[in-house]
Amino acid sequence: MASPAIFARLDSRTLRTRGAELALAALIGMMAGTAAAGFLVALEAVTLTRFAHPWLLALLPVVGVLSAWAYRRAGKQAERGNNLILDEIHQPGGGVPLRLAPLVLGGTLLTHLCGGSAGREGTAVQMGGALAGGVRRWFRLGFHWQGVLLSCGVAGGFGAVFGTPLAGAVFALEVLVRGRIHYAWALPCLLAALVGDQVCTAWGVHHFDYASLAGLASSDGAGLTPLTLLKVALVGVACGLVAKLFTLAVHAVGGGLDKVCRAWWQKPALGGLTVGALAWLLGTDAYLGLGTWHPDANAVSLITVFKAGGAESWSWLAKLVFTALTVGAGFKGGEVTPLFFIGAALGHVVGPLLGLPVSLGAALGFVGVFAGASKTPLACSLLAIEVFGGAHAGLFALACYASYACSGASGIFKAQR
Secondary structure (H helix, E strand, O other), X not given: OOOHHHHHHHHHHHHHHHHHHHHHHHHHHHHHHHHHHHHHHHHHHHHHHHHHOHHHHHXXXXXXXXXXXXXXXXXXXXXXXXXHHHHHHHOOOOOOOOOHHHHHHHHHHHHHHOOOOOOOHHHHXXXXXXXXXXXXXXXXXXXXXXXXXXXXXXXXXXXXXXXXXXXXHHHHHHOOEOOXXXXXXXXXXXXXXXXXXXXXXXXXXXXXXXXXXXXXXXXXXXXXXXXXXXHHHHHHHHHHHHHHHHHHHHHHHHHHHHHXXXXXXXXXXXXXXXXXXXXXXXXXXXXXXXXXXXXXXXXXXXXXXXXXXXXXXXXXXXXHHHHHHHHHOOOOOOOHHHHHHHHHHHHHHHHHHOOOOHHHHHHHHHHHHHHHHHXXXXXXXXXXXXXXXXXXXXXXXXXXHHHHHHOOOOOOOOOOO
16 A cells, blocks of 8 residues: 555655746746737837838738748748647647747738738747747756647737737637647646736737727627527627638638749749739728728728728628738738638628627627637637627627537648647
């Protein structure tokens, strides 16, 4: 029979391990929050520069080739971005190189400087993962530490860049395997996300107040009546179908360009030319960049979609096409913020058709399309509460899970299992 002393030693070893996990999670959160703050400041600067100099759009093919060259020259496996991090969490191998952080930062800033329709979460998540990989190597920890530390990097980056630590922590756990959550890493991921968010805020970076913009009242939607639940579920179904369309479009653009382009530089060059030509044909730059705001108050953006008449009936499709072309051609940045735009613009149209307020429809779409595309309905439900408040928590969750159920088997992250 085992002696009590053995259990005491085991408990002590477990406590030391858990204490080390939390200390490293806090360190990673600090690093991810600082990196996210610097990134968001730089992103705002390059966005202002693009609006001030519209001719920069003509350079999009050039910066695409430059970014591809940098990854080809120094990136090696770093080219796989988010999928590399997920694979290294599932099955540790070569690790996540620290050079991923400056590569994705530079590539994303160049993308937005010249008008590529991409996001920012991919950059924050990859910087967080690269820094977490660096922490493992700096402290000479074995590969058995890699999963939890990389997950902390993902949580810290996501929580900091959006100001949503609860969603960031759950996203890091939920994105690994569809339909499952690895709760063993929940506490360190939560700590990393909370610290990352607080550090980012401490650097003076503030996030847009979508709750005040949407102005959702507890009476919107006439409460949790059966009819309201049906309407919200239908919005979720629409979000799931659009999420599936987006995923197929990104993969189709990437695969199609791979077949057409034989030289490594042709894919980003052709993609950049196509984005610029499409913007010229439409006669608007509203679907370039993040889409969170626009100096022209009459142009569609995430600010206008919460108000009646703030988007066209096809705005969601236009943003989907621009983003699929940008991301599919290999430009850096990610997809989440464009998915917010696509979903909000979709909800702007579908919500009123079903008799829901425009603001509620846009808010449901804001998180619904992302939930279906990323296969993370719980994280997106929490994100909605952190962004818009808890008055409609049940409706947000219903839309996210309905979208998840109708979005098909594959998502935007190929390494997700």
